[in-house]
Amino acid sequence: xxxxxxxxxxxxxxxxxxxxxxxxxxxxxxxxxxxxxxxxxxxxxxxxxxxxxxxxxxxxxxxxxxxxxxxxxxxxxxxxxxxxxxxxxxxxxxxxxxxxxxxxxxxxxxxxxxxxxxxxxxxxxxxxxxxxxxxxxxxxxxxxxxxxxxxxxxxxxxxxxxxxxxxxxxxxxxxxxxxxxxxxxxxxxxxxxxxxxxxxxxxxxxxxxxxxxxxxxxxxxxxxxxxx
Amino acid sequence: xxxxxxxxxxxxxxxxxxxxxxxxxxxxxxxxxxxxxxxxxxxxxxxxxxxxxxxxxxxxxxxxxxxxxxxxxxxxxxxxxxxxxxxxxxxxxxxxxxxxxxxxxxxxxxxxxxxxxxxxxxxxxxxxxxxxxxxxxxxxxxxxxxxxxxxxxxxxxxxxxxxxxxxxxxxxxxxxxxxxxxxxxxxxxxxxxxxxxxxxxxxxxxxxxxxxxxxxxxxxxxxxxxxx
Numbered sequence: 151x152x153x154x155x156x157x158x159x160x161x162x163x164x165x166x167x168x169x170x171x172x173x174x175x176x177x178x179x180x181x182x183x184x185x186x187x188x189x190x191x192x193x194x195x196x197x198x199x200x201x202x203x204x205x206x207x208x209x210x211x212x213x214x215x216x217x218x219x220x221x222x223x224x225x226x227x228x229x230x231x232x233x234x235x236x237x238x239x240x241x242x243x244x245x246x247x248x249x250x251x252x253x254x255x256x257x258x259x260x261x262x263x264x265x266x267x268x269x270x271x272x273x274x275x276x277x278x279x280x281x282x283x284x285x286x287x288x289x290x291x292x293x294x295x296x297x298x299x300x301x302x303x304x305x306x307x308x309x310x311x312x313x314x315x316x317x318x319x320x321x322x323x324x325x326x327x328x329x330x331x332x333x334x335x336x337x338x339x340x341x342x343x344x345x346x347x348x349x350x351x352x353x354x355x356x357x358x359x360x361x362x363x364x365x366x367x368x369x370x371x372x373x374x375x376x377x378x
Numbered sequence: 379x380x381x382x383x384x385x386x387x388x389x390x391x392x393x394x395x396x397x398x399x400x401x402x403x404x405x406x407x408x409x410x411x412x413x414x415x416x417x418x419x420x421x422x423x424x425x426x427x428x429x430x431x432x433x434x435x436x437x438x439x440x441x442x443x444x445x446x447x448x449x450x451x452x453x454x455x456x457x458x459x460x461x462x463x464x465x466x467x468x469x470x471x472x473x474x475x476x477x478x479x480x481x482x483x484x485x486x487x488x489x490x491x492x493x494x495x496x497x498x499x500x501x502x503x504x505x506x507x508x509x510x511x512x513x514x515x516x517x518x519x520x521x522x523x524x525x526x527x528x529x530x531x532x533x534x535x536x537x538x539x540x541x542x543x544x545x546x547x548x549x550x551x552x553x554x555x556x557x558x559x560x561x562x563x564x565x566x567x568x569x570x571x572x573x574x575x576x577x578x579x580x581x582x583x584x585x586x587x588x589x590x591x592x593x594x595x596x597x598x599x600x601x602x603x604x605x606x
Contacts, residue, residue: 275457
């Protein structure tokens with residue numbers, strides 16, 4: 151009997167990379183407009199390389215970019231970039247199609263909902279609040295809650311405990327096979343690979359199910375529960 | 379001969395307190411909606427009291443508010459507040475009427491423009507960028523540039539140096555008599571009190587001029603320069 155459905159956040163519920171690309175592009179255009187001398191494509195490429203060096207949540211990325219690029223921080227240029235980034239981020243923080251409908255439907259079916267995210271706690275929560283999902287989940291486990299990232303069993307066990315369900319009663323949905331799927335399988339959860347959010351071109355996710363659209367989740371739950 | 383016009387930022391160019399009030403109100407409503415048990419008016423009052431204890435730029439105000447109020451931080455509530463605050467801030471970060479026109483007109487008249495703000499550097503610059511003024515000023519001196527607040531002569535001397543004008547060739551416009559007017563007068567600048575931004579009910583600003591509308595600035599500059 152499936153009693154809970156747990157989701158990864160970025161690239162599973164939220165179209166995170168689309169937001170990131172849009173926001174960085176708008177930031178670069180604004181910095182060029184404010185006086186930065188660089189080709190737009192070159193700058194975008196360099197910023198994503200800098201993200202790789204630290205992490206995609208780096209909050210000081212434009213400071214670092216300007217320092218590497220120009221040897222100092224011109225605050226006129228930095229501020230123009232940050233403001234444009236924020237505006238584009240707010241406008242592009244969007245859920246994949248059908249996500250909101252599916253979550254509501256799962257609630258109607260009596261399931262509990264959870265999130266496991268490797269993002270910092272405040273970032274994960276503000277993203278949920280930005281898309282108006284912050285009241286929907288019974289458990290949200292972020293990086294700060296366990297201090298260990300997926301595929302380590304810790305965050306999976308933490309969410310199961312908070313939801314008060316056994317591993318075999320819970321589905322884990324995620325776009326990152328090595329982290330979301332591998333980790334959830336190890337603790338005994340049913341796994342669903344969110345192919346629509348996959349950015350690696352994963353060949354074999356190893357998941358029990360693979361979906362191209364969040365809608366398919368409803369049928370999976372129905373089928374798993376009708377034989378109980 | 380007046381060659382430059384220097385402005386205080388918050389409550390002189392930007393209607394800062396209006397933004398702050400709107401943003402805090404929206405944040406409180408969102409936190410209540412997310413589960414915080416408190417009366418709206420009570421919460422707003424408490425938050426502004428907390429601002430007084432630290433400073434109006436306090437970036438952790440809702441963390442502190444929730445800790446004082448509930449003994450811990452519920453991130454669902456915090457995130458709801460922060461997201462609502464940001465949205466209201468972006469929507470309400472506005473210039474006083476006529477500010478944009480006056481700045482453009484002063485540029486046309488050949489004057490250099492400056493800003494002196496006691497706000498942190500990044501906040502001052504992002505506010506300018508949010509209202510699209512970041513390319514207008516020849517000199518922007520923030521708290522981080524001198525480490526000393528108005529009315530200390532340091533920031534006034536710094537802006538004059540950067541603008542390359544003598545004190546008597548520059549006008550200082552500000553809403554805070556004890557800081558903007560007193561400090562500018564001490565170094566020998568012409569002073570204009572922005573009565574429209576005054577939140578203290580100042581009786582005697584001590585300024586050379588007092589204005590109810592930024593538009594009046596143009597006439598003041600014209601008159602000062604026609605006798606040269």
